[in-house]
Amino acid sequence: MRDQRIVEIRNLSKSYQRGGQIVPVLSDITLDIASGEFVALMGPSGSGKSTLLNLIAGIDKPDGGMLRVAGIDIAELSESELADWRAEHVGFIFQFYNLMPVLTAFENVELPLLLTRLTSGERKSHVETALAMVSLSDRMEHYPSELSGGQQQRVAIARAIITDPTILVADEPTGDLDRASAEDILNLMDRLNAELGKTIIMVTHDPNAARRARSLRHLEKGVLTADRS
Amino acid sequence: MHFLKLVLRNALRHRLRTALTVLGLVVAFLSFGLLQTIVAAWYHGAEAAAPNRLITRNAVSLTIPLPLHYREKVRAVDGVKAVAVANWFAGVYQDPKNFFPQFAVEPVPYFSMYPEYRVPEEAFRAFLRDRKGAIVGRKLADTYGFKVGDAVPLKGTIFPGNWEFVVRGIYDAGEAKTDTSLFFFHWDYLNETMKQRQPLRANQVGIFVVEVSDVERAAAVSQEIDKQFKNSIAETLTETEQAFQIGFVKQTEAIVIAIRVVSFVVIFIILAVMANTMAMTARERFREYATLKALGFAPRYVAALIFGESLAITAVGCAIGIGLTFPVGGWFASQMGTLFPVFEVSENTVALQIACAVAVGAIAAALPARRAARVRIAEGLRAIG
Ligand SMILES: Nc1ncnc2c1ncn2[C@@H]1O[C@H](COP(=O)(O)OP(=O)(O)O)[C@@H](O)[C@H]1O
Ligand SMILES: [Mg+2]
Numbered sequence: 001m002r003d004q005r006i007v008e009i010r011n012l013s014k015s016y017q018r019g020g021q022i023v024p025v026l027s028d029i030t031l032d033i034a035s036g037e038f039v040a041l042m043g044p045s046g047s048g049k050s051t052l053l054n055l056i057a058g059i060d061k062p063d064g065g066m067l068r069v070a071g072i073d074i075a076e077l078s079e080s081e082l083a084d085w086r087a088e089h090v091g092f093i094f095q096f097y098n099l100m101p102v103l104t105a106f107e108n109v110e111l112p113l114l115l116t117r118l119t120s121g122e123r124k125s126h127v128e129t130a131l132a133m134v135s136l137s138d139r140m141e142h143y144p145s146e147l148s149g150g151q152q153q154r155v156a157i158a159r160a161i162i163t164d165p166t167i168l169v170a171d172e173p174t175g176d177l178d179r180a181s182a183e184d185i186l187n188l189m190d191r192l193n194a195e196l197g198k199t200i201i202m203v204t205h206d207p208n209a210a211r212r213a214r215s216l217r218h219l220e221k222g223v224l225t226a227d228r229s
Numbered sequence: 230m231h232f233l234k235l236v237l238r239n240a241l242r243h244r245l246r247t248a249l250t251v252l253g254l255v256v257a258f259l260s261f262g263l264l265q266t267i268v269a270a271w272y273h274g275a276e277a278a279a280p281n282r283l284i285t286r287n288a289v290s291l292t293i294p295l296p297l298h299y300r301e302k303v304r305a306v307d308g309v310k311a312v313a314v315a316n317w318f319a320g321v322y323q324d325p326k327n328f329f330p331q332f333a334v335e336p337v338p339y340f341s342m343y344p345e346y347r348v349p350e351e352a353f354r355a356f357l358r359d360r361k362g363a364i365v366g367r368k369l370a371d372t373y374g375f376k377v378g379d380a381v382p383l384k385g386t387i388f389p390g391n392w393e394f395v396v397r398g399i400y401d402a403g404e405a406k407t408d409t410s411l412f413f414f415h416w417d418y419l420n421e422t423m424k425q426r427q428p429l430r431a432n433q434v435g436i437f438v439v440e441v442s443d444v445e446r447a448a449a450v451s452q453e454i455d456k457q458f459k460n461s462i463a464e465t466l467t468e469t470e471q472a473f474q475i476g477f478v479k480q481t482e483a484i485v486i487a488i489r490v491v492s493f494v495v496i497f498i499i500l501a502v503m504a505n506t507m508a509m510t511a512r513e514r515f516r517e518y519a520t521l522k523a524l525g526f527a528p529r530y531v532a533a534l535i536f537g538e539s540l541a542i543t544a545v546g547c548a549i550g551i552g553l554t555f556p557v558g559g560w561f562a563s564q565m566g567t568l569f570p571v572f573e574v575s576e577n578t579v580a581l582q583i584a585c586a587v588a589v590g591a592i593a594a595a596l597p598a599r600r601a602a603r604v605r606i607a608e609g610l611r612a613i614g
Contacts, residue, residue: 051607059523059606080527087525094610098520102238107231112524114231159524 006167006199007033007056012065014051025051026222029065038193038200040213048222049203050171056201057169058086070166087115091160093170097152099144099159105131106140109158116163130158134188150181157188161198168192170202174209186212232530236537243510247542250506254546254589255553257499258582262554263561264492265578270569271485272478277406277571278471282342283439283447285454286473288464294433295463297420302457303437308450310442313338314416316435320383320392322373328568329369331383331412333419340364342440345403346411352377352398360418362397366409370399381412388419390426406571439467496585503593507539511597518601519609528602535601539594540587547586551579 012029015022025048033039041049054060055067058074067075070089077085092098099108109130113123131137134154144152153173160168170189174182190212192198204210218225240247285303287293297314304312318331336357340346348356348364356362365375375381381394394414402409424431441450451467458465468476478485511518518531554574562572 054607057523059610083522083525083527086523092520092523094520096516098516098610100235100517100520102235102242107234110231111521115525 004035005032006035006037006070007031007201008066008068009056010066012052012055012062012067014048014055014060014062024222026055026062029222029224031217031224033199033201035199036193036197038189038212038214039202040210040216041201041203041219042205042207042210042216043219045205047219049205049219052219053169053171053201053203056167057090057092058082087112087163089166091163091165091168093153093156093160093168093173095172095175097144097149097156097176099152099155101144104141104143105136105147105155105158108144108155109162112159112163126162127158130162131155133161134158148181149177150184153177153181153185154188157185157192161192161196166199168198168200170200172204172206173202174204174206182206182209232533232537236534236541239510239514239534240538240541246506246510250503250542251546251549253499253502254543254586255550257495258547258550258586259553259557260495261492261585262551262574262578262582263558264488264495265581266554266558266572266574267569268485268489268492269575269578270572271481272475273406273569273571274408275471275474275478277345277404277408278469278474279345280444280447280469280471281441282470283441283451283454283467284470284473285437285439285465285467286435288455288466291435291477293463294435295437295465297432297434299434299458299463299465300437303439303454306450306453306457308441308443308446308453309439311338311342311440313342313438314434314436315339315438316416316419318383318388318414318419319386320388321386322381322383327373329372329410329412331414333416334413335416336364336413338440339413339438342438345407346400347403348398348400356397359395359397360415360421361393361395363394363412363414364398364400365396365413366411367399367401368409369412370396372410375399388423388430390422392422405573408571438470496589500589500592503539503543503589504596506542507535507593507597510538511535511601515601515604515609519604519606522604523606523610532598532602535598536591536594540590543586543590543593547582551582554578554582 009029009031012026013024014026015024017023029052041052043049051060055062056069058069058077062075067073072085074082074085100111103111106127109127110123113126118126128137128140131140134157136151136154136158139147139151144155147155173189174185177185186209189200189202193200193214200213202209202213210216285295287295294316300312300314303309313335315335316333318333320331321327322329340348340353346364346366352364356364363381369375375396377396377398379396381396383392383394385392400409420431439450439454441447447469451469454467455465521531522528558572558574562569565572
């Protein structure tokens, strides 16, 4: 499993249209990520890190090149096929957590399971396990507004892993947190990778965070440059 | 279950905004219900009409009378069971704003044609004995405090001078839609008095009320009656009571149409308010909608959340509005006195209120729901919510 390529990217390009002008964001990206890796994508702001991550996670579409994730050419999928694919294969961790403010921690974590066939009893035990894993068993009935930033991000991580996805994508997961909370989150991600073998792709511009990853890629003006393994 | 929970919690997120929107909806649906009820009350006379009653009037205008001697010819037409003469009196009781309809009628044939006017037998006999006697409706009696034995002076307009009547009986409604705001007196009293005051205007009849023996033949009987007076100095127009009432209402139809238009304008305004609320609400939640879509929820789930919220809010506003239409309508009716003989919130009105609520809820949500469903995830996630 370890050496199986979970993400295969060949000559991928992406540009945006802005005010009638075409702005190239990613050009000729070629990248492989093996199953069980923990990759950090670094680079200055505006270099296209989020764009690349969004393509891999199937929430944006490339202009050209090949993009295969978990053996599927996701650039070829229709919108609704892609939605199903994401629900099954991708766990999202966002910079601003993106929890539903009207749902409790428990309900937020349960959300992705509503798209599965699990019974409510099964969902309950899954959610409790996930929240225990992020040490929030005592905060299940709390709303996001009643939790600290670090706690909210832990709820978001529980939500991301609840369906046991193929890859976890994290866009600046510590970008909005103080140092201590950031450490907590990084420790948690480290454990998910080391103990549960989760494949994690993390975008960050924080060197502290990047250091925790097992491999590092640099993105500079839409082009992958040096890497360290 | 989870869907409903999300919809309801979202709806209660901005309590003040939701409360104000609901208040607006309540006022709009209440106003709409009242205006629709006024329109229905206006057309009420036509609804209370019986199919076996015809009205014969002057073909030129309702304001031009017919000669009394027509009565015998009308009665002779095959299929006619009974004929009663009637005149619109238009007298003023104390003050012109005290409006109620008064009719001079031939008591025996008239009241036998209108069995829905329930007069106690004893009272009816007393009425027949007194040439100045009058029969008044229950609602009219309640409004002005008329009791049996009371003298009621009316100041004539069409028939000048002062007229004195004595209440001899009060009639009750035989059916829900029966008008009990009417005032009846002897046509003979009117005619005899006119003979003295203005002899040239005596023996003139406003309308003949005709009862047909067979409802199926009403149209043929109408034609036959009018044929009798073809090419005479006063040609007649005979129509069913319902057609007659509708024609009567038509004279004031512009007002009714205006009221109807206003009632829908009110709904249109609340639609604009509701659409604005939903657009604002949806815009604030773009990131959440994008997140749901990223997690794999279908665009239509996101759209349904917005539709659900919009419909839930309009449903509450409409329900309270409908609930208030009844007591407020009742109060309104008591204030209006006899202007609207029957002022009742109908099932039709309630159905129309519900239909409008569904339309408002759905239309208000349509655009925001479409935009939220189509939001490109990567862009929606960038939005600072
Ligand atoms: N939806 C979009 N429309 C237009 N331009 C965009 C859009 N998304 C990103 N960009 C542009 O693409 C470039 C890369 O953006 P992004 O991937 O967010 O960079 P990073 O995450 O590395 O800071 C930036 O110049 C940004 O302005
Ligand atoms: Mg970024």
